[in-house]
Amino acid sequence: MNSKELSIALYTIVRREVRRFTRIWPQTLLPPAITMTLYFIIFGNLIGSRIGQMGGFSYMEFIVPGLIMMSVITNSYSNVVSSFYSAKFQRNVEEMLVSPMPNWIILTGYIIGGMARGIIVGFIVTLLSLFFSDLQLYSLTTIIVVTLLTSILFATGGFINAMLANSFDDVSIVPTFILTPLTYLGGVFYSISLLPEFWQGVSQLNPILYMVSTFRYGILGSSDINIYTSLAVIVFFTVSLFAIALRMLNAGKGIRT
Amino acid sequence: MSAALSIQQLSKTYGNGFVALKNISFEVQKGDFFALLGPNGAGKSTTLGIVSSLVNATSGKVEIFGHDLAEDMTAAKKFLGVVPQEFNFNAFETVYNIVRTQAGFYGMAGTLADQRSEHYLTKLGLWDKRDTPARMLSGGMKRRLMIARALVHEPKLLILDEPTAGVDIELRRSMWDFLQQINAAGTTIILTTHYLEEAEFLCKNIAIIDQGAIVQNTSIKALLQQLDSESFILDIAENLQVAPDVSDYQISLKDQHCLLVEVKKGQSLNNLFVQLEAQNISVLSMRNKSNRLEEMFISMVEKNLEAKSEQ
Numbered sequence: 001m002n003s004k005e006l007s008i009a010l011y012t013i014v015r016r017e018v019r020r021f022t023r024i025w026p027q028t029l030l031p032p033a034i035t036m037t038l039y040f041i042i043f044g045n046l047i048g049s050r051i052g053q054m055g056g057f058s059y060m061e062f063i064v065p066g067l068i069m070m071s072v073i074t075n076s077y078s079n080v081v082s083s084f085y086s087a088k089f090q091r092n093v094e095e096m097l098v099s100p101m102p103n104w105i106i107l108t109g110y111i112i113g114g115m116a117r118g119i120i121v122g123f124i125v126t127l128l129s130l131f132f133s134d135l136q137l138y139s140l141t142t143i144i145v146v147t148l149l150t151s152i153l154f155a156t157g158g159f160i161n162a163m164l165a166n167s168f169d170d171v172s173i174v175p176t177f178i179l180t181p182l183t184y185l186g187g188v189f190y191s192i193s194l195l196p197e198f199w200q201g202v203s204q205l206n207p208i209l210y211m212v213s214t215f216r217y218g219i220l221g222s223s224d225i226n227i228y229t230s231l232a233v234i235v236f237f238t239v240s241l242f243a244i245a246l247r248m249l250n251a252g253k254g255i256r257t
Numbered sequence: 258m259s260a261a262l263s264i265q266q267l268s269k270t271y272g273n274g275f276v277a278l279k280n281i282s283f284e285v286q287k288g289d290f291f292a293l294l295g296p297n298g299a300g301k302s303t304t305l306g307i308v309s310s311l312v313n314a315t316s317g318k319v320e321i322f323g324h325d326l327a328e329d330m331t332a333a334k335k336f337l338g339v340v341p342q343e344f345n346f347n348a349f350e351t352v353y354n355i356v357r358t359q360a361g362f363y364g365m366a367g368t369l370a371d372q373r374s375e376h377y378l379t380k381l382g383l384w385d386k387r388d389t390p391a392r393m394l395s396g397g398m399k400r401r402l403m404i405a406r407a408l409v410h411e412p413k414l415l416i417l418d419e420p421t422a423g424v425d426i427e428l429r430r431s432m433w434d435f436l437q438q439i440n441a442a443g444t445t446i447i448l449t450t451h452y453l454e455e456a457e458f459l460c461k462n463i464a465i466i467d468q469g470a471i472v473q474n475t476s477i478k479a480l481l482q483q484l485d486s487e488s489f490i491l492d493i494a495e496n497l498q499v500a501p502d503v504s505d506y507q508i509s510l511k512d513q514h515c516l517l518v519e520v521k522k523g524q525s526l527n528n529l530f531v532q533l534e535a536q537n538i539s540v541l542s543m544r545n546k547s548n549r550l551e552e553m554f555i556s557m558v559e560k561n562l563e564a565k566s567e568q
Binding site: 016 | 271272306309310311312313330331332334335337339341343344345346347348350354358359361362363364365366406
């Protein structure tokens with residue numbers, strides 16, 4: 001396929017993915033908006049007013065970047081895992097496998113679809129946060145870079161999960177038992193400087209900490225972790241996961257017998 | 258000149274140790290209407306799955322119009338259209354979007370993709386259903402949808418895995434007409450089917466696969482010439498209690514108004530009718546007991562089974 005044909009094939013997947021999650025917006029875009037509004041009200045307003053300052057900022061200001069990043073992570077991941085697993089389940093993944101599209105186009109198309117949902121939900125949550133907090137933009141470049149990388153990383157993770165899944169239960173295992181705990185322990189609701197030194201070290205093994213901290217740096221100008229270390233870690237995980245997903249797709253893991 | 262499809266020494270052993278294909282080789286020439294037949298579990302779908310890139314081959318080589326499927330996959334796949342046995346579209350998507358999206362996967366640009374989608378949906382009688390979700394279609398419409406989808410990029414080689422399964426007779430005939438038209442227009446077609454009259458009616462050449470091996474690969478005409486005998490059913494006017502005595506023919510009473518006659522290869526039917534007339538038996542109509550290809554197929558598979566059990 002020439003470059004024009006490749007771009008048409010990529011656009012076809014992305015258009016289909018975006019159309020899918022916008023068509024079912026009450027299941028994809030509305031729930032995170034409601035959940036995050038409740039987080040803002042309960043944790044930010046009601047409990048946050050009793051907590052006082054966190055990392056030099058009001059508790060509401062502190063948790064807003066974390067909650068935005070949590071929305072991006074969850075939605076990038078769940079869009080790809082549910083869409084690609086459904087394509088496997090209904091066997092319409094075969095439509096792509098018989099076509100001359102190279103595997104990297106299939107993977108990139110799904111990742112962009114996941115990024116689109118993650119970023120749209122992130123934007124909706126950002127708009128909602130304006131009702132509760134005055135949002136600063138310390139470094140727009142950092143915000144854009146970390147949001148893009150994070151959404152790529154978790155969309156790729158969702159793709160790997162979908163390839164390995166054999167049932168709809170398998171689709172929910174990773175988000176429930178890995179993603180959610182890592183997100184909660186990734187400094188969304190607290191600064192890791194509050195933890196004993198040992199647990200600070202353990203927290204640094206959690207990749208989500210780097211994303212939340214870097215995003216918080218982009219908004220507030222303050223981070224628990226060195227910004228360049230964070231970006232290097234995120235890039236490393238993103239490239240590694242993409243390479244693993246592409247290798248699995250080339251081998252037909254979970255999709256070819 | 259390269260064949261439309263060349264399969265060389267293809268084998269497949271599944272993860273559970275089941276050997277589905279044992280070094281099979283055959284070719285399908287350009288413009289052919291080719292039948293790949295075999296009993297359930299013989300290896301037909303595995304073969305077509307490998308050609309369609311849905312199954313990984315254990316060893317062997319597949320070439321589509323001279324392009325190696327392993328080394329030049331993109332070029333090879335451009336020539337290929339596949340209509341699978343099972344429905345494999347997004348049931349919640351509309352008919353038009355399913356076909357239009359497939360065009361996009363082949364890198365087809367906007368207007369051309371729109372025109373082709375409309376053309377093939379119209380040809381297959383689905384244009385009026387273009388905005389209907391696929392799950393709302395009847396079984397026959399779903400099969401036609403998969404054919405329209407497979408044709409949207411105008412492949413030179415079309416693989417149809419039991420395309421008329423569960424389709425009523427009228428629709429089956431119209432699908433046959435359509436397939437003959439696109440074959441006449443130059444598309445090479447490979448068909449698997451359990452309806453052997455379908456293969457006899459449509460196909461020029463045939464491969465029969467059984468227990469993972471090719472047991473016959475020839476023209477339909479040559480295959481039918483191998484038949485030793487044919488069985489005919491004669492409907493008669495008289496009410497008979499015992500089968501008439503007719504020399505040189507093996508004849509039995511199927512019921513009081515029906516005779517079953519076995520006619521050996523090269524044997525004339527005239528003598529049979531003369532003998533029946535002499536006994537005041539009037540033949541009202543006559544038909545084959547079963548499809549000729551079916552008789553051949555069954556005897557071949559049975560022989561193969563006997564040979565295996567003797568080993």
